[in-house]
Amino acid sequence: MIEHTDLSQPIYLRLKDMIRNGELKQGEKIVQEKISELLGVSRTPLMKALLALENEYLVESIPRRGMFVRSLDEKEIFDIYICREAIEGMAARVLAIKKDEAVVKQLKACFMPFSSQSNIDLDAYTRADEHFHSLLIKLTNNAPLDKIYFFSNIHDKVTGHGLVRPPEETLHEHFKIINAIENGNADQAEKYAREHIEKSRILLNK
Amino acid sequence: MIEHTDLSQPIYLRLKDMIRNGELKQGEKIVQEKISELLGVSRTPLMKALLALENEYLVESIPRRGMFVRSLDEKEIFDIYICREAIEGMAARVLAIKKDEAVVKQLKACFMPFSSQSNIDLDAYTRADEHFHSLLIKLTNNAPLDKIYFFSNIHDKVTGHGLVRPPEETLHEHFKIINAIENGNADQAEKYAREHIEKSRILLNK
DNA sequence: AAATTGTGTTTTGTATACAAAACACAATTA
DNA sequence: TAATTGTGTTTTGTATACAAAACACAATTT
Structure with missing residues (x-):
């Protein structure tokens, strides 16, 4: 038998992947013995x-x-985006109050490869986007906040792995959030983080 | 044997109560076979x-x-209150946007018994307070928001079943939140809901 | 033909069994 | 005496067994 301390952990990861990549389809029943x-x-x-x-x-x-x-139906997606606005908005606020140079550096690093490009690699940008939003939460160093931010899992499930809006539109928004954090402007950081998500929400919900 | 569809549900509730009332103490190991x-x-x-x-x-x-x-140590309590500010603030905003008379009526009902009293029953007020904060979330009809709002469980565990601040101080704050919701002033509703929690957070964290 | 009943199968929810890890503590060694 | 090793006990993590609920679908009734 394989070495392990907790078998449910790799199973959890595997299942999550199966849901992501469609091996398990939306609404499908998970028959325990089969899996x-x-x-x-x-x-x-x-x-x-x-x-x-x-x-x-x-x-x-x-x-x-x-x-x-x-x-997820349309209402649930809407509701999840409302949650994200609350959580990520607060995260941006917390980071702005922190005013930690290392934090800003890491956030900027996400999008540095794209700032000078005229033609953005969509796949790479999608990963960077995911990383940025997850980082925004992690860097607050607020464990409970991280615990309630599990909707990132759902995020690309909703959109079928793609982005809701094109990089040309969102890249600038990302930098606006980062700059507000860098300047320690908490109100602006929160406002921009929220608007960024809100725009996608509105687009998804019509 | 007792009738049931899911035994884990009553067990869950029982354990929660045992944690609340101190039958299971903070940091105590839960030996499965014993329980x-x-x-x-x-x-x-x-x-x-x-x-x-x-x-x-x-x-x-x-x-x-x-x-x-x-x-929970001091930092975790602080972090949880940050989460509550984000969640309850957003809930108040959502309700203000909704502008539903039935919602306002239910919220007002929580504190009606106390508005004319000069001497407030602390026990009753504590229950009303708990009910109000839980109601604030439930009335949004946003299931994911409700799902991430499990810190209410922890709330009075933290303070040892009591209130952080006296009714004389908080009663008015509650009505300010409710009035902002009634008037459909989303920004104010969110602001007041946040400040209400923030004040307790600051008090707990010194 | 549509609805209902009956029956065998599948699947869940719970209990139990068991190996391996963690633990407690005495005996041993430095 | 303090640290280390050894040994029996406890407890976890996993597998498996089994009853009862859900299901599927044929036979029966209206």
């Missing part, structure tokens, strides 16, 4: 992983019926 | 309940070591 057989584990650690995914809004449990891959 | 024997259930549904509590920040798992009742 446990597929992954070569028992139902016990699988259950643990599924519960973690349920708490991240990726999976939905209906008692006595089973676990299902969550499928 | 499962105490509650007359097996470890399987108990584990399910413990995982739910872990995701609510009430319990902490250290792999291969066990589950422990989470004990």
Whole structure:
């Protein structure tokens, strides 16, 4: 048997990936024995992983019926973006108050490769964008805030792996947020972070 | 055996109560077999309940070591209050935008019994306060927002079941929030909701 | 034909069994 | 005496077993 301290961890990651890449489709029922057989584990650690995914809004449990891959309707996507506006907005505020040079440096590093390019590699920019938004939370060093920010998982599931808006539009917005943080302008940092997400929300919701 | 569809649900509620009322103390290790024997259930549904509590920040798992009742230090309390400011602030904003009479009515109902009293029953006011803050979130009808607002659990654990500030101080603040919502003033509603929590945070953190 | 009932199968929820890791503490060594 | 090793116990993590609920679908009734 393989070495491990906690089998549910790799199962959790694997399932998350399966949901992301479509091996498990939206709304699909997750038959526990099938998956446990597929992954070569028992139902016990699988259950643990599924519960973690349920708490991240990726999976939905209906008692006595089973676990299902969550499928999001328009209202839920709207609501999730509202949450993101609250969380990321606050994160930007916290970072602006911190005024830590190392923080600014890391944030800037995300988009440095694109600032001088005229033709932006979409794939690379998508990864940078994801990284930036996750970093914004992590750098606050606020563990509870990080804990409630699990919607990043859902983010690209919603849009089918792509960006909601083109880099030409968002690159500048990202730098506006970073600059406000650098200048220690908390109100502006929060405002820009929110507007950035709000614009995508409005676009997704019509 | 007792009728049920999901045994982990009552176990979850029982454990939450045990943490609240001190039957399980901060930092205490939760020995699974002990608790499962105490509650007359097996470890399987108990584990399910413990995982739910872990995701609510009430319990902490250290792999291969066990589950422990989470004990919060000053920084964590501070960080949780930052989260509450973000979440409740946004909730107040959403409700203000909604401008739903029924919403305002329910919020007002929380504190109506106290508005004319000169001597406020502390116990009743504490319950009303809890209800108000929970209601603020629920009435947004934003399920993801509700999902990330599990810190209410922790709130009175932190303060040892009491209020951080006296009713004489907070009652007026509550009405300011409600009035802003009633008037559809989103910016003010959010601002007042935040300041209300911020004041307690500052008090707790010195 | 549509609705209902019955029956065998699947799947969940719970209990239990068991190996391996963590722990406690006495015996041993430096 | 302080540190280390060894040994028996406890506890976790995982697998498995089993009852009851959900399901699928054929047979029966209206």
